[in-house]
Amino acid sequence: MVRPPFLTRFLAHPPGSAVLSWEGRWLSYGELRALGERTAGWLQSRGVRPGDRVALHLENGLDLVAAHLGCMALGAVRVPLNAHYREVELAPILEDAEPVLVLTQSPALFPHSATAQGPGEGDPVDFWAGPDDVTALLFTSGTTGRPKGVPQTWSMWTHNLDALQARWSLTDCDALWLTLPLFHTHGLVLGLHGVLLRGARLMLSARFDPVAPPPDATHFYGVPTYYRRWLPLMQESPSAFHGLKLLVSGSDGLSAEVSDAVFGALGIRILERYGMTETVMISSNPFTGDRRAGTVGTALDGTEVRLVEGEVQVRGPSVFGGYWPRPDLEAFTVDGFFRTGDAGEWDESGYLRIVGRKRDLVIVGGVNVSPAEVEAVLVRAAGVLEVGCCGLPDDDLTEVVGAAVVLAPGTSPEAALAALREAAAGLSGLKRPRRYAIVEALPRNALGKLQRGRIAREVEFGG
Numbered sequence: 001m002v003r004p005p006f007l008t009r010f011l012a013h014p015p016g017s018a019v020l021s022w023e024g025r026w027l028s029y030g031e032l033r034a035l036g037e038r039t040a041g042w043l044q045s046r047g048v049r050p051g052d053r054v055a056l057h058l059e060n061g062l063d064l065v066a067a068h069l070g071c072m073a074l075g076a077v078r079v080p081l082n083a084h085y086r087e088v089e090l091a092p093i094l095e096d097a098e099p100v101l102v103l104t105q106s107p108a109l110f111p112h113s114a115t116a117q118g119p120g121e122g123d124p125v126d127f128w129a130g131p132d133d134v135t136a137l138l139f140t141s142g143t144t145g146r147p148k149g150v151p152q153t154w155s156m157w158t159h160n161l162d163a164l165q166a167r168w169s170l171t172d173c174d175a176l177w178l179t180l181p182l183f184h185t186h187g188l189v190l191g192l193h194g195v196l197l198r199g200a201r202l203m204l205s206a207r208f209d210p211v212a213p214p215p216d217a218t219h220f221y222g223v224p225t226y227y228r229r230w231l232p233l234m235q236e237s238p239s240a241f242h243g244l245k246l247l248v249s250g251s252d253g254l255s256a257e258v259s260d261a262v263f264g265a266l267g268i269r270i271l272e273r274y275g276m277t278e279t280v281m282i283s284s285n286p287f288t289g290d291r292r293a294g295t296v297g298t299a300l301d302g303t304e305v306r307l308v309e310g311e312v313q314v315r316g317p318s319v320f321g322g323y324w325p326r327p328d329l330e331a332f333t334v335d336g337f338f339r340t341g342d343a344g345e346w347d348e349s350g351y352l353r354i355v356g357r358k359r360d361l362v363i364v365g366g367v368n369v370s371p372a373e374v375e376a377v378l379v380r381a382a383g384v385l386e387v388g389c390c391g392l393p394d395d396d397l398t399e400v401v402g403a404a405v406v407l408a409p410g411t412s413p414e415a416a417l418a419a420l421r422e423a424a425a426g427l428s429g430l431k432r433p434r435r436y437a438i439v440e441a442l443p444r445n446a447l448g449k450l451q452r453g454r455i456a457r458e459v460e461f462g463g
């Protein structure tokens with residue numbers, strides 16, 4: 001068993017220093033470490049061994065943090081699951097991840113897996129090391145509709161978080177208010193593990209609500225929807241935000257209007273950065289220096305970024321080694337660059353701008369939605385022949401899913417819409433189409449391939 005440098009650094013923080021607050025109570029590094037070791041003992045008593053995969057289907061809270069630390073202390077691999085997912089979305093992930101145990105409050109969602117409504121506590125285990133470098137297996141939406149497993153390693157995280165540290169200058173006096181869910185890279189890696197590596201403090205909340213930040217908070221990481229929802233309060237009570245020195249936005253493009261409005265209200269220019277589950281962070285604006293709205297800054301130290309026919313391609317120590325369990329050979333170029341599928345351009349000072357996507361993907365409130373996955377669920381609705389989904393602009397969530405539907409002859413639109421809504425209820429909320437259109441035929445190219453961009457441009461959608 002090898003102890004990764006990340007964990008050596010985590011274990012070296014002063015045990016008495018405060019690190020995490022949950023529901024108003026602070027835990028020190030020593031308490032957090034002891035909690036992780038007792039949780040590791042409990043996991044071991046449930047049959048989990050170093051290197052095993054443990055799925056975590058829990059909402060933000062101390063239990064979820066304990067489950068992460070327990071896996072870290074035991075050397076088990078975490079499989080974070082989106083707490084909003086329904087059975088149909090979880091099934092392919094479980095089939096690929098094959099966790100030995102799922103921690104969940106909803107065991108009915110996992111009919112074929114061993115579950116526990118934990119975590120609990122047992123005799124302490126303090127390995128803080130594992131059989132290899134993989135520490136988490138995250139699933140990201142694939143363009144085929146089937147989620148793809150991304151093994152993330154301690155060394156990817158350490159390289160990336162150190163490179164971000166050089167840009168963002170988080171100090172051990174800083175406190176991050178974290179409201180992002182811990183099942184995505186944004187909240188899990190940048191938020192929770194960014195603080196654990198650096199030795200700063202974390203104030204964890206169950207979810208984002210557009211209320212005044214805790215007075216001690218100095219840092220905040222969010223998706224553009226958070227800033228749009230927060231703006232009225234920022235404009236009404238700017239003094240409630242006086243403790244904040246860094247606001248970061250990512251997962252989705254931030255509009256210049258919101259960036260300028262926040263700057264106007266607080267005098268803080270939101271710092272935009274760009275990343276993916278497969279690469280962790282790729283580029284960022286600086287904390288000190290020229291922060292350019294509408295750009296995602298320059299490549300992080302050690303990361304190479306190039307544009308090939310407009311597509312952003314990335315290589316470096318934070319980039320993953322390949323999907324699991326099915327490697328996608330198209331994902332990398334012959335010289336080892338990962339194809340992001342995002343369209344980019346350089347501005348006049350060499351800052352990267354994300355200008356679109358070369359793959360079919362809808363980003364709803366910072367959450368990736370594969371239109372193919374939604375189509376596969378909706379097409380099973382009675383009276384429906386074909387479905388094509390696309391992203392439609394939305395003032396709150398940036399984009400929402402729209403579905404264009406071809407009906408079987410003789411089907412009434414009302415009956416079909418009722419059946420479509422019932423089928424969509426099998427998906428988590430952000431994936432459900434907010435708007436439908438009944439069409440004669442879907443736009444396809446000469447080879448019969450669905451053209452989802454044309455659906456968004458050409459079809460007239462109802463409510």
Ligand code: MCA
Nearest residue numbers: 084180184185186225251275276277365366367428429430
């Ligand atoms: C809420 N719902 C979701 C999610 N959140 N479904 C799937 N995934 C989600 N993450 C569902 C709820 O179950 C509910 O369904 C419906 O949407 C409305 O829920 P509510 O809580 O009212 O939603 P909301 O307040 O409108 O939430 C939207 C949100 C939230 C605030 C934008 O989704 C959010 O916090 N998004 C951030 C996601 C994020 O961390 N993205 C980073 C990934 P029902 O109607 O059945 O109750 S990208 C990434 O990690 C890369 C590396 C990067 O660059 O950062």
Ligand code: AMP
Nearest residue numbers: 140250251252253273274275276277354
């Ligand atoms: P995920 O696969 O969930 O990690 O999401 C990664 C995707 O989010 C990227 O491929 C981009 O399409 C998008 N993304 C992340 N950060 C930004 C950003 N700052 N601006 C625009 N799109 C972004």
